[in-house]
Structures are given as structure tokens and as C-alpha cells.
Amino acid sequence: MMMEKKTRTIQHITWFLWFVVVLFVWACIATASLAASSVANPGCLETCGDIIVPYPFGIEDPKCAKNKSFLLVCNRSTNPPKLYIGENIFVYNISVENSTATTGIDAAFRCYNETGLKWQFDQQITLLNGPLTFSNSRNKFTSLGCDNLAFMNDANGGFGGGCFSLCSYNESSPPDDGSCSGVGCCQTQIPKHLKTLNITLGKISSNNISDNSVSNISCVYAFLTDPTLFNTSTIDLHIDPSIDNRYPSPPVVLDWVVGKEKCEASEGPSGYACGDTGTLCSYSDNGRGYRCSCQEGYIGNPYLRQGCQDINECEDPSTYPCEGTCKNTPGNYTCICPLVMRGDGKVACRGVRLIVIVTVLGAIISFVISILLIFILYKRRRQEKNFIKHGGLVLQNQRVRIFKEEELIKVTNNYGHLLGQGGFGSVYRGVLADDTHIAVKKPRGLDKTDLNQQFQHEICIISQVNHKNVVKLLGLCLHTDIPLLVYEFISNGTLFEHIHKTKSSFLRSWKNCLRIAEETASALNYLHSSADPPIIHRDVKSSNILLDDHHTAKVSDFGASVLIPLGQNGLAIAVQGTLGYLDPEYLTTGNLTAKSDVYSFGVLLVELLTGQNPCTFTRFGERSNLIQYFVSSLQNENLLQILNVEAIDRIEREQILEVAKLIVNCLNSCGEKRPPMMEVAEVLAKLMRVSHESLLVQYNSEDTESLTSDLPFHGLEFENATSHMGCQLSEFHLSETPLILNQVDSSIDL
Known part of the structure; x- marks a missing residue:
């Protein structure tokens, strides 16, 4: 009984240890996966409500942001929690890929009743000297209302502009199709590098237009927004905005940069802002400075120190198709079609019968071998004819050395070192296997009959000469169409x-x-x-x-x-x-x-x-x-x-x-x-x-x-x-x- 009890105890301990090991491994894998997929600085919160806050931005703790300019405020007293830039700019979304932040900024407005102006709010927006800038490519200055004058300018008075909208006598509101072409609604562009914006409103005439069947209130609005994210017909011009704080806050896109210097410049103790792996640096068109992005084939947050991670395309065949053998490479992948298949494995592999491949390949190899054999036999036969024609049978028994053409091509490095040129040929330098330096006289492209006579004549002359002050003939090459003469190399020129x-x-x-x-x-x-x-x-x-x-x-x-x-x-x-x-x-x-x-x-x-x-x-x-x-x-x-x-x-x-x-x-x-x-x-x-x-x-x-x-x-x-x-x-x-x-x-x- 005691033995059986001890055995059960040991089994329980063993199961418990295995459970601990499995739990530890799972925790390590989960932690590594979480660290790899995290977009915030390690140890920092990356969400406020349902809004993801990627680095270089951070929430509350200065250590979680690149610097104070990227520090955001999360108001958890609301439901759901809201994320703010400063005190009054509400954040909808932050995009690392586009280097943008989508925010909500209250519109400026004026509301009238039958007695005249009742409510007025002129908007003043300031982004300070941080990394944020109003996006001139995404936003437009927009005004809604009848007989409305809308003005905008920056705090320094560097620019000014605006637009006006009119309504016909039987209209008291802009079209409900979202169009904005001057009838009840107008739009205009904003300049680049804009960090402050003052918006004011006015009326073209003193006649108050109101629709008494709906309300005694008529409002006009002016705001900055991205037209692709906001439909102007959603704003009701006849509702009191002070009731339940119904102030319109159209979405405004802000561009941001991570550094104000060049990509390679060091900024304080943190240095270059882009990560170490798979990142690119580019300059912003709106706002002085640079931003980071992941290279093609990489994913992640390029601002984190480890940089972007390589995408393993082979693990996602639905996005990265491959009909053959897939191999992941840094930033890309290769796909090799199976044996006896051809084509681009990323698109499609087309099969061909193996017997056809073997047959065609065999025919090609046989043809190439036949051509090579014919060429070799023809070249040898031609060389033999030239050798006999140039008197090789007699000269080979003399003291003069007979060179083969292949040997001279090798020792002259394919006639790569020209020494000089004469009336009938060029002279090239070469080095024999025994380190003897030679000069090879090679014919030029003249008439072959004249060249043959000339070189045979020179052979006849030089073969009779043996004097210390006459250049010595070392040998001949008689296998070419025109003989080549091989002289001793005289090193000091003419x-x-x-x-x-x-x-x-x-x-x-x-x-x-x-x-x-x-x-x-x-x-x-x-x-x-x-x-x-x-x-x-x-x-x-x-x-x-x-x-x-x-x-x-x-x-x-x-x-x-x-x-x-x-x-x-x-x-x-x-x-x-x-x-x-x-x-x-x-x-x-x-x-x-x-x-x-x-x-x-x-x-x-x-x-x-x-x-x-x-x-x-x-x-x-x-x-x-x-x-x-x-x-x-x-x-x-x-x-x-x-x-x-x-x-x-x-x-x-x-x-x-x-x-x-x-x-x-x-x-x-x-x-x-x-x-x-x-x-x-x-x-x-x-x-x-x-x-x-x-x-x-x-x-x-x-x-x-x-x-x-x-x-x-x-x-x-x-x-x-x-x-x-x-x-x-x-x-x-x-x-x-x-x-x-x-x-x-x-x-x-x-």
C-alpha cells in the first residue's frame, strides 16, 4: 500500500513538472511573439482605448516617446478613453506607414436666429514647434452655410486666404450629396509647412436665411478637413451646436517627421531615428525633416531600435503564391518550379514531358558535339595544309623551332601586348614557359597572296643570318594561313x-x-x-x-x-x-x-x-x-x-x-x-x-x-x-x- 502511494506521488510530481515546463515554453514563445509584434517601445503601453499608439509616439511616460513632442495624453475618464495631442486635439488614428495622424478639431461657427447673431466661435489651432504639420495634400479649408465668408491665416500673418459660399433665394442649406462647389459650400487649398491656423467667419448680407418649417436657427461653419474622410452633408445647419456640445469635429490629417536634420545626422543621445534592419529614410514634402519606413519585403515599426522584420513569404501562400519550392530571402522570396517544369513559380509552372526534354537535350548535345568535331577536324586539316605549303616538312628538320598557333596565342595573352607595327604586320610580346621573352610578328589584314610572299621571303632571308648584331629568329609558326615569325625580344626599344x-x-x-x-x-x-x-x-x-x-x-x-x-x-x-x-x-x-x-x-x-x-x-x-x-x-x-x-x-x-x-x-x-x-x-x-x-x-x-x-x-x-x-x-x-x-x-x- 505504501509503495503504491509513493508511486502515485511521484507520478503527480512528474506531471506537475511537465506542466511547468510547457507553461514556461508557451510563455517564452508568447513573450517573443508579443515583442516581435509590438509597435511601442518595450515596456510601454501601446493602446489608449482602441487606438494603437506606435513609437516614436508614447503615452504619458516620457521614456515611451522619442521626445516630449511625441508624448500624448490618454483620458481614461471617458468611455471609451480618448487620446489627445495637447489639450484639445483629439486623435483618431496614427499611421507609421504614411507618417500621418488623423485628428478631430472643432469647427469655427456662427449661428443666427430671427433676432440676429446668437452664437459665435472663431477657431485658433496651434501645433507649436513639434513634428506635426497640417497636411496640405490631404486637407482642404471648407466652409458650409449660405452667404458665408470664411477666412484663414497663420499666427505670423505669413499667409491669408478663404472662400465664400452663396445660396439662391429658395435654398437655405448646401446640397445633401456632399458636393462643395460654391453653392452653400466652398473649399480651398492650404499651403505647405503650416503649423498654426486662425479661422474667422462673416456674412455677406444682413438678411438672415432660415427655414421656419425646421428651426429658427441658421448656422455657418468653417473648418479644416480631409474631404475623403468627411461628408459635409452630415452637418445640420439648423441645430443649436451648444445643445449637448454638438460641436462638429471634422477629421484633420497631420503630417509628422521624426527628425529635423538629415537622415544621417545625429539628434541628441538617441542619434539616427530609423531602426537597424530593413529600414529606409526619406524626406517629407510637408515639414522640414525626415521619416522612416520599412523596405519592401519587411514589416514592423521602422522607428524601433531593432527595425523592421523580414516577411517570411513562404508562410503566407495566399498572399505570396508559389507553385514550386519556396525559399525565403531577405526582403523577398524565390520560387523554383519542380523538375521538368518551367515558368515563373510565383505566377505559374508549365509542365513538359520528361521524354521530350531528354530527346531535345540529347539532340542539342549531339548537334553541338558534331559541330565541334567538324570544326576541330577542319582546323587541323587546314593547319596541316598550311604547314606543308609553307615548307614545314623541310624546316622541321632544321635548327629552327616550329611553334603551334595555340601556343603563341597563349604566350602572347591572345596578342594583347602590341610592341609595334610595320608595313606588313604587327609585332606582339610574349613569354615562353622557360621565361624566354619573344616578339611575334603577325600579319595584318592585307592581301593574303602578298603577305604570304612577304613572310616567306623574310623567312628565306633571316634563316641565313647568324650575327650578334642581327635580331635572332627563334622559330616559326607554319600552321596559319600566313607564317608567323618568332624573334628574340629586344627589350630597350628602337x-x-x-x-x-x-x-x-x-x-x-x-x-x-x-x-x-x-x-x-x-x-x-x-x-x-x-x-x-x-x-x-x-x-x-x-x-x-x-x-x-x-x-x-x-x-x-x-x-x-x-x-x-x-x-x-x-x-x-x-x-x-x-x-x-x-x-x-x-x-x-x-x-x-x-x-x-x-x-x-x-x-x-x-x-x-x-x-x-x-x-x-x-x-x-x-x-x-x-x-x-x-x-x-x-x-x-x-x-x-x-x-x-x-x-x-x-x-x-x-x-x-x-x-x-x-x-x-x-x-x-x-x-x-x-x-x-x-x-x-x-x-x-x-x-x-x-x-x-x-x-x-x-x-x-x-x-x-x-x-x-x-x-x-x-x-x-x-x-x-x-x-x-x-x-x-x-x-x-x-x-x-x-x-x-x-x-x-x-x-x-x-
């Missing part, structure tokens, strides 16, 4: 850029200029004398001389070069080159020899010494011929005054004069009288050896004897010939050689 653009200081040194001249002459001498068969460069100029990091000269661009057949000294060929550097004899006769390169090299030396561009040389503001100017300065013994290089001692000045004499011989108008490039290279090499002497004291008079004394100085002949030179085609005597000029190639660089 000699032209150093002379005319950057005006490099190292070119001020005579030793540096002499070394560059000697290296260039050595490369040209190699082309003329050591190559088999000999090669004429045909476009010697400063922009085709590259400089590496050590300022070593490298001759480049063999696109215009030609091979001299064995046993011949020259070729009759279409004129090609750059005017200003072009041999005048070759230009007028069309006969190309190795001496044409000698002439161009002489122009290059003049450009190197003077720092002037032979194609754009101007003197005294007029275009002039640099070669004539140079020779004239040499003959007048003022050569050192026009040079761009600095001689540090007597030896260097004498070397400059020796090079100047060499230049004059190279620029002789008669090609046969010019020295061969071998002699030019030898003279410059001797000068270099003298320049490298370590003990200058041993440099005697015999050492300084002219190293070019064996080369004739044809100064007069050159002076006469220079009239045929210059950078303008019109300066040449074209009438003397019409037949030859028909052979001039269109690729001459002007």
Missing part, C-alpha cells in the same frame, strides 16, 4: 625612340654613339659580304635598329630585304624603302645595289650625330634637307655646333670629324664612288680601337692620322646631288625618270 622620343642621355656620349654605329655597320657588312648569297637590307633606318638592355645594336625587319644572285652586283627592282633614307640613285634608276644600304647608313649616322629626323628636319621654321645642312656645316667648319653628342677631349673631336668625312663619302650621289660597307665597318672598328686605348698619353700624331684618308672626299659632287634628296616626293626630279618611277613600290614609307 634607336629612333631613344633619339627622338625619350632623348636618352646615353646618346650624348660619343663613345656610345660610335659603338652603336660600329655594331650596325658590322651587321650590314655581314649581310653584304658573309651571307651566301649576299643580302641587301633595303630599309636601313633608326626605327629598324633595336637596342637591348646593354644598348647593343640589333638590326631588324628584313621584310624588304633582297638576295643578290651570285655574280651580280645589283638588281633592277621596284623602289621600296623610307624616303629620307632612300638612295637617290636607286630612286631615280630603280637599280638596287649594296651601295644603297651604304647611303641609308650614312643618313642614319647623320641622324645619330645631330639628333634630327631626316624626314621632318626643319630649320628657321621652314622644312629643310638635313643632309645638305650637315654637309654645309662641315664645309663651313662649324660641324661641332650642330651635333647632339659631346666630345670630352681632342681625340673624340678628331674622331667625330673622321666619321663626318666618312658620312660624306657614304652620301655621295654616285653609288660607285661610295665606299663598300666593309670599308665603312673597318674605319669605324679602327676608331673603336683607338677609343678603347687605355693609355691616352701614347696616342701620338701617327695614331691620330686620318683613318679615312684613303677614301676620297667628294664634297662638291655631293652638294650638287643633294638637290635630288628630301622627304617630299615632289622634291625629286620626276620628269627626268618617268619610266623608272612607274616601278616605285607602294610600300615606300612616307
Whole structure:
């Protein structure tokens, strides 16, 4: 018996504990739900009677409102309780969403009987300096009654206005349909930013209009109201308003703002008035300041510290429809249609048979794969044809490397780094896998036949060259329609850029200029004398001389070069080159020899010494011929005054004069009288050896004897010939050689 009693006791205790736990959990959930749905400050009353009072407004306790301006009074002595702003403005409703408060304000009136004016009440409404303002968009100043004059103005006299209403002889009241068009009723707008309003009434005539069948009283009214909330026909003009305090209190809409500064401004200790989450700040059109609202997809009171709460649209399918998988997102939701269904799940999902989807998808995949295979096979076949056409079967057994097009596209970053452009192509920089920097010469959009001939010709030329002062060919790409040439990358730009653009200081040194001249002459001498068969460069100029990091000269661009057949000294060929550097004899006769390169090299030396561009040389503001100017300065013994290089001692000045004499011989108008490039290279090499002497004291008079004394100085002949030179085609005597000029190639660089 005792055991059974103890068991029952334990069961009762267990049930009681479970009841307490369930009650506690329910209380927590209810409290959390209440806190989440509350619109008032935590711990504050949020209703007065049946009127909800949201924050920033509060009832009675200053801690419940944002500040004193938002503090309201709840009169619980009436039934039901009434909410007031101040002492005499009754509150019907407060809207956080619209930032409005709907209030009831007594109308001003005048009532007459058969003896005259009996009652009079002029209204004075003051909203003080708080956040409230009469809404100019919602309210209208309205007057009811016959032969009535209604006036309004603010307390400061900043504005004034009103309206009047008339009645015909057989009417004693306004229409009962609620219209207000001037017959027994009139309306007018109010201005913005209005905080005070004084209303007074008057009569147009002294004749009192009354309907004796109803009453001996006739009243006129004036008030502010929202016409959408109030029907004027509800006011009886023949009832004594003093009986039972029947004063009409039409609804008046007030706009309010929460702060008077900018949205980001801090206002006292509370700071920014909008909540932390899902809120927006906007400025009021009526009343200086800002107000808060919830972002789309959020709900709640934006003035509370926690801000607005995200709406879980997936929990309310009647309002937020979804025919698929619903997923709530901050401020919105997504709805994904079920598998094999399509459409917008928020609107409707349309189904398609799975077998149709699989069939269509399979057909598309098969078609795409087929197109890709055809494209790959076509591209490979085309690459193989190009490889064979460009002599790849022979070249692949040579020392030159064969690149694939895909490899060059990758190492040049899809030809993204342009180094320069020439007559037939562009040059792009790239980096191989072994960190070797390369320059890829790629054709431009010209005629493919001409481009093929040009690049095959350059391959033929450059493949025979192996000299330290000639740009080295690293490889070829023969799989493209037109071969691509891969050269070693020369990092320091062209000699032209150093002379005319950057005006490099190292070119001020005579030793540096002499070394560059000697290296260039050595490369040209190699082309003329050591190559088999000999090669004429045909476009010697400063922009085709590259400089590496050590300022070593490298001759480049063999696109215009030609091979001299064995046993011949020259070729009759279409004129090609750059005017200003072009041999005048070759230009007028069309006969190309190795001496044409000698002439161009002489122009290059003049450009190197003077720092002037032979194609754009101007003197005294007029275009002039640099070669004539140079020779004239040499003959007048003022050569050192026009040079761009600095001689540090007597030896260097004498070397400059020796090079100047060499230049004059190279620029002789008669090609046969010019020295061969071998002699030019030898003279410059001797000068270099003298320049490298370590003990200058041993440099005697015999050492300084002219190293070019064996080369004739044809100064007069050159002076006469220079009239045929210059950078303008019109300066040449074209009438003397019409037949030859028909052979001039269109690729001459002007």
C-alpha cells in the first residue's frame, strides 16, 4: 500500500513538472511573439482605448516617446478613453506607414436666429514647434452655410486666404450629396509647412436665411478637413451646436517627421531615428525633416531600435503564391518550379514531358558535339595544309623551332601586348614557359597572296643570318594561313625612340654613339659580304635598329630585304624603302645595289650625330634637307655646333670629324664612288680601337692620322646631288625618270 502511494506521488510530481515546463515554453514563445509584434517601445503601453499608439509616439511616460513632442495624453475618464495631442486635439488614428495622424478639431461657427447673431466661435489651432504639420495634400479649408465668408491665416500673418459660399433665394442649406462647389459650400487649398491656423467667419448680407418649417436657427461653419474622410452633408445647419456640445469635429490629417536634420545626422543621445534592419529614410514634402519606413519585403515599426522584420513569404501562400519550392530571402522570396517544369513559380509552372526534354537535350548535345568535331577536324586539316605549303616538312628538320598557333596565342595573352607595327604586320610580346621573352610578328589584314610572299621571303632571308648584331629568329609558326615569325625580344626599344622620343642621355656620349654605329655597320657588312648569297637590307633606318638592355645594336625587319644572285652586283627592282633614307640613285634608276644600304647608313649616322629626323628636319621654321645642312656645316667648319653628342677631349673631336668625312663619302650621289660597307665597318672598328686605348698619353700624331684618308672626299659632287634628296616626293626630279618611277613600290614609307 505504501509503495503504491509513493508511486502515485511521484507520478503527480512528474506531471506537475511537465506542466511547468510547457507553461514556461508557451510563455517564452508568447513573450517573443508579443515583442516581435509590438509597435511601442518595450515596456510601454501601446493602446489608449482602441487606438494603437506606435513609437516614436508614447503615452504619458516620457521614456515611451522619442521626445516630449511625441508624448500624448490618454483620458481614461471617458468611455471609451480618448487620446489627445495637447489639450484639445483629439486623435483618431496614427499611421507609421504614411507618417500621418488623423485628428478631430472643432469647427469655427456662427449661428443666427430671427433676432440676429446668437452664437459665435472663431477657431485658433496651434501645433507649436513639434513634428506635426497640417497636411496640405490631404486637407482642404471648407466652409458650409449660405452667404458665408470664411477666412484663414497663420499666427505670423505669413499667409491669408478663404472662400465664400452663396445660396439662391429658395435654398437655405448646401446640397445633401456632399458636393462643395460654391453653392452653400466652398473649399480651398492650404499651403505647405503650416503649423498654426486662425479661422474667422462673416456674412455677406444682413438678411438672415432660415427655414421656419425646421428651426429658427441658421448656422455657418468653417473648418479644416480631409474631404475623403468627411461628408459635409452630415452637418445640420439648423441645430443649436451648444445643445449637448454638438460641436462638429471634422477629421484633420497631420503630417509628422521624426527628425529635423538629415537622415544621417545625429539628434541628441538617441542619434539616427530609423531602426537597424530593413529600414529606409526619406524626406517629407510637408515639414522640414525626415521619416522612416520599412523596405519592401519587411514589416514592423521602422522607428524601433531593432527595425523592421523580414516577411517570411513562404508562410503566407495566399498572399505570396508559389507553385514550386519556396525559399525565403531577405526582403523577398524565390520560387523554383519542380523538375521538368518551367515558368515563373510565383505566377505559374508549365509542365513538359520528361521524354521530350531528354530527346531535345540529347539532340542539342549531339548537334553541338558534331559541330565541334567538324570544326576541330577542319582546323587541323587546314593547319596541316598550311604547314606543308609553307615548307614545314623541310624546316622541321632544321635548327629552327616550329611553334603551334595555340601556343603563341597563349604566350602572347591572345596578342594583347602590341610592341609595334610595320608595313606588313604587327609585332606582339610574349613569354615562353622557360621565361624566354619573344616578339611575334603577325600579319595584318592585307592581301593574303602578298603577305604570304612577304613572310616567306623574310623567312628565306633571316634563316641565313647568324650575327650578334642581327635580331635572332627563334622559330616559326607554319600552321596559319600566313607564317608567323618568332624573334628574340629586344627589350630597350628602337634607336629612333631613344633619339627622338625619350632623348636618352646615353646618346650624348660619343663613345656610345660610335659603338652603336660600329655594331650596325658590322651587321650590314655581314649581310653584304658573309651571307651566301649576299643580302641587301633595303630599309636601313633608326626605327629598324633595336637596342637591348646593354644598348647593343640589333638590326631588324628584313621584310624588304633582297638576295643578290651570285655574280651580280645589283638588281633592277621596284623602289621600296623610307624616303629620307632612300638612295637617290636607286630612286631615280630603280637599280638596287649594296651601295644603297651604304647611303641609308650614312643618313642614319647623320641622324645619330645631330639628333634630327631626316624626314621632318626643319630649320628657321621652314622644312629643310638635313643632309645638305650637315654637309654645309662641315664645309663651313662649324660641324661641332650642330651635333647632339659631346666630345670630352681632342681625340673624340678628331674622331667625330673622321666619321663626318666618312658620312660624306657614304652620301655621295654616285653609288660607285661610295665606299663598300666593309670599308665603312673597318674605319669605324679602327676608331673603336683607338677609343678603347687605355693609355691616352701614347696616342701620338701617327695614331691620330686620318683613318679615312684613303677614301676620297667628294664634297662638291655631293652638294650638287643633294638637290635630288628630301622627304617630299615632289622634291625629286620626276620628269627626268618617268619610266623608272612607274616601278616605285607602294610600300615606300612616307
